[in-house]
Amino acid sequence: MILDKRKISRTQFMFSVACFIQSSSLLTSFFTSITKQDSWIAVILGSIVSIPTLLIYSYIMKKFPDKNLIEINDMVFGPIIGKIFSIIYIWFFMTLSAINTKDLGEFVQKTILDNTPSIIIVGALLLLCSWTVRNGIEIVTRYSLLFTFIATTIVISTVFLTINQMEMDNFLPILQQPKMAYVRATHIISAIPFGELVVILMLNPNLDIEPKKRIKYLLYGFLIGGFTLLLVVFRDIAVLSKTIEIFLLPSYETLRLISVYSTLSRVEALFAISLIILMFFKISVLYYISVMGIAYLFKMKSYKPLVLSIGVIIIIYSFIVYPSIIAHMKSGSETAPFGWLVVESILPLITAIVAKIRKLPEQKKGMSS
Amino acid sequence: MSKKIKSFNFILIIFIALFLTGCWDNEELDTISIVTGVGIDAADTEGNIKLSLQVGKINQEKSTPQSAGGSDDSIILEIEEKSILTGTNELERQVTRALFMFHNQVIIFGKEQAKKEIKPYIETFIRQNDMRMETLVFISEGEAKDILDIKMEQDKISSFGITKMIEGIQRYDETYSIRVLDLVCMIMDEGTTPVLPILKIEGSDKSRLLLKGLAILDNEKYIGELNETETRGYTWIRGKFKNTFIEVDTEDGLAILNMSNIRYKLKPQIKGEDLIMDLEILGDVVFSEVQGFHNMTIEETTKIILEGAKEKINEEIEASLSKSKKLKTDFLGFGTEYHKRFPKVWEDVKEHWENIFPEISLITNIELNLIDTGKIRNSLDMKEGK
Numbered sequence A: 001m002i003l004d005k006r007k008i009s010r011t012q013f014m015f016s017v018a019c020f021i022q023s024s025s026l027l028t029s030f031f032t033s034i035t036k037q038d039s040w041i042a043v044i045l046g047s048i049v050s051i052p053t054l055l056i057y058s059y060i061m062k063k064f065p066d067k068n069l070i071e072i073n074d075m076v077f078g079p080i081i082g083k084i085f086s087i088i089y090i091w092f093f094m095t096l097s098a099i100n101t102k103d104l105g106e107f108v109q110k111t112i113l114d115n116t117p118s119i120i121i122v123g124a125l126l127l128l129c130s131w132t133v134r135n136g137i138e139i140v141t142r143y144s145l146l147f148t149f150i151a152t153t154i155v156i157s158t159v160f161l162t163i164n165q166m167e168m169d170n171f172l173p174i175l176q177q178p179k180m181a182y183v184r185a186t187h188i189i190s191a192i193p194f195g196e197l198v199v200i201l202m203l204n205p206n207l208d209i210e211p212k213k214r215i216k217y218l219l220y221g222f223l224i225g226g227f228t229l230l231l232v233v234f235r236d237i238a239v240l241s242k243t244i245e246i247f248l249l250p251s252y253e254t255l256r257l258i259s260v261y262s263t264l265s266r267v268e269a270l271f272a273i274s275l276i277i278l279m280f281f282k283i284s285v286l287y288y289i290s291v292m293g294i295a296y297l298f299k300m301k302s303y304k305p306l307v308l309s310i311g312v313i314i315i316i317y318s319f320i321v322y323p324s325i326i327a328h329m330k331s332g333s334e335t336a337p338f339g340w341l342v343v344e345s346i347l348p349l350i351t352a353i354v355a356k357i358r359k360l361p362e363q364k365k366g367m368s369s
Numbered sequence B: 001m002s003k004k005i006k007s008f009n010f011i012l013i014i015f016i017a018l019f020l021t022g023c024w025d026n027e028e029l030d031t032i033s034i035v036t037g038v039g040i041d042a043a044d045t046e047g048n049i050k051l052s053l054q055v056g057k058i059n060q061e062k063s064t065p066q067s068a069g070g071s072d073d074s075i076i077l078e079i080e081e082k083s084i085l086t087g088t089n090e091l092e093r094q095v096t097r098a099l100f101m102f103h104n105q106v107i108i109f110g111k112e113q114a115k116k117e118i119k120p121y122i123e124t125f126i127r128q129n130d131m132r133m134e135t136l137v138f139i140s141e142g143e144a145k146d147i148l149d150i151k152m153e154q155d156k157i158s159s160f161g162i163t164k165m166i167e168g169i170q171r172y173d174e175t176y177s178i179r180v181l182d183l184v185c186m187i188m189d190e191g192t193t194p195v196l197p198i199l200k201i202e203g204s205d206k207s208r209l210l211l212k213g214l215a216i217l218d219n220e221k222y223i224g225e226l227n228e229t230e231t232r233g234y235t236w237i238r239g240k241f242k243n244t245f246i247e248v249d250t251e252d253g254l255a256i257l258n259m260s261n262i263r264y265k266l267k268p269q270i271k272g273e274d275l276i277m278d279l280e281i282l283g284d285v286v287f288s289e290v291q292g293f294h295n296m297t298i299e300e301t302t303k304i305i306l307e308g309a310k311e312k313i314n315e316e317i318e319a320s321l322s323k324s325k326k327l328k329t330d331f332l333g334f335g336t337e338y339h340k341r342f343p344k345v346w347e348d349v350k351e352h353w354e355n356i357f358p359e360i361s362l363i364t365n366i367e368l369n370l371i372d373t374g375k376i377r378n379s380l381d382m383k384e385g386k
Helices: A010-026 A029-063 A069-111 A118-134 A137-142 A144-161 A179-206 A211-245 A250-256 A268-297 A304-320 A325-358 A360-368 B002-019 B084-092 B111-116 B119-127 B144-149 B158-170 B180-188 B228-238 B298-327 B334-341 B343-359
Strands: B032-042 B049-056 B074-081 B098-100 B106-110 B136-140 B195-202 B208-218 B221-226 B244-249 B253-271 B274-292 B361-372
Touching: A010 A137, A010 A144, A010 A179, A010 A211, A010 A268, A029 A179, A029 A211, A029 A325, A069 A118, A069 A179, A069 A268, A069 A304, A069 A325, A118 A137, A118 A268, A118 A304, A137 A179, A137 A268, A144 A211, A144 A268, A179 A211, A179 A268, A179 A325, A211 A250, A211 B180, A250 A268, A268 A304, B032 B111, B032 B144, B032 B158, B049 B084, B049 B144, B049 B158, B074 B084, B074 B144, B084 B098, B084 B119, B106 B111, B106 B144, B106 B158, B111 B136, B111 B208, B111 B221, B119 B180, B136 B144, B136 B158, B144 B158, B144 B195, B158 B208, B208 B228, B221 B228, B221 B298, B228 B253, B228 B274, B228 B298, B244 B298, B253 B298, B253 B334, B274 B298, B274 B334, B274 B343, B298 B361, B334 B343
Parallel strands: B032 B098, B032 B106, B106 B136, B136 B195, B274 B361
Antiparallel strands: B032 B049, B049 B074, B195 B208, B208 B221, B244 B253, B253 B274
């Protein structure tokens, strides 16, 4: 039973992964407020720590090349425990969609449309996303290459535009924060931008790549995304120095500072552009995955009737997910990483181990042949 | 069926385009007052400030023929309040147009206010979304309001005049352009006392603005200021000259040198128990003006002038250093250098840094490289030939 028969090509997959990580590169204050001028170290550590998790994902993808996460859960744990696992995952995907929707809505409202009710902003966005989601995964990921290209170009060009304001001294002193700060920041980075890649397990059956080569494209995309994140953090520290720890949107403040002889200023619009397109992508993917998850969970014949209703749930959820920005920041840098870690690393690990013990994929192959 | 959906989509798009767009929160040019400068002065009541906003006028009647000083290009709004935002909110009710803060050019603290405190008022400028981080910050000799109020000869709105002045100076000297961001960095850095440039009104008709040294803000309170020589010393140590003139006044004559391509290296060192700062300044010099030096050859003159120039730079640096030691406050940022390069040592000394830092010895090493003598080689007074 495959609900969405369209396939994703290699480049689409690779750039989807990159795009997915890049979309988090705009909201870096979760960890820059903790490690300050050493945040770049945390990014590098975070990416190294995330690699084992990615290997678990690729193991699962290799073993079950034409199954998505919900089906894998059913196969590995049986219908009852599998369903519980699936519900946890779906809750996670829905929460992520709601949080990201909230982030985008808040940003747009705060900076551009400050009198518009946020229901209009979020509603319009989700309407567009639902249109995309209805058309299937191939449409969702089709523009990933373009989006990555735009976002990377914006990052690189702003690095050049701020080069006169950068000071390499801002990186000093290195490694002088308390040790726990590095652990926390690394944990946050591996959980929030990188760990969210667990969503690719849901796209698994749609990949038009040989199972063995999937890891390669996954890592390429991961590298592109991670590198952009690193570059963004580097740029922000070099320009903002210590003040990076007090801003909620460090990248936005960096771009606001660009002014080339008062002819080229107000470049922060670029930040808005890249935030909106990347967030649109991320929300579309998460939205699609939530829809697919529920459709598979209830063994529906088509996912299309679900699209609009789940969109409405996401909108409502996004309004109630955090009572205030303070709660959001607190949860982003304190509680969420632990919760996310369970879903992103521990559950897939259990899945992989149980699958290994029960030697599941082999049985399946034997049955189908 | 699909045709029906298509026509439905078409109608939907038209509907959205017609009814969901619009400019219901528009801000037209004739409904806003563009704030171009903010002045904060001390008020008589404790805990209050006198807030003055300079509002640039937009509707310039072209028909008024050059009425010298007659038509005002800006107006000053004044109020006494607890904070900046309560002040602007109060002012909103007194003016006919909405205050528009995005184009604020300068923030000026009156000296009296700076003696009390400035930190709580900086906070607004970094928190509010309509305040920009590259707004310049100054301290004014006298009241900030007067600075906002004066009509400069060429620029009628003084805050634009100040910005232009800073932009001009910034081409050769970066000391005076301190943005909100830089100020916040200085406040947050460990082991640096913030400094802010001082603005002063001069001239018989009070129409001339002058940058006059730097104010030192220990714990964000005004405690003293640097005169011109000391400011130059500060600029040498912080490495902020891009190019500069050096006036060398020797017994034999006077020379003005133009120094460019300046490279700095400030290196903190620890030798045994002593803390030593190593300052290296390298630069190319060009003779711009030479007077005197009767009957001397160019070689002799060059030697005397270059020596004199080094001495001059050293004097300026010394002046600034001794000021800093006298005030017992580290506005030269030596503490930050140690914090960055020797973080472990810094942890031990930071508690009593104000006692340790006057013990620091500064070793300067200046190398000047004569690259050009201008259009002529010998001066009119000098000996002919070799």
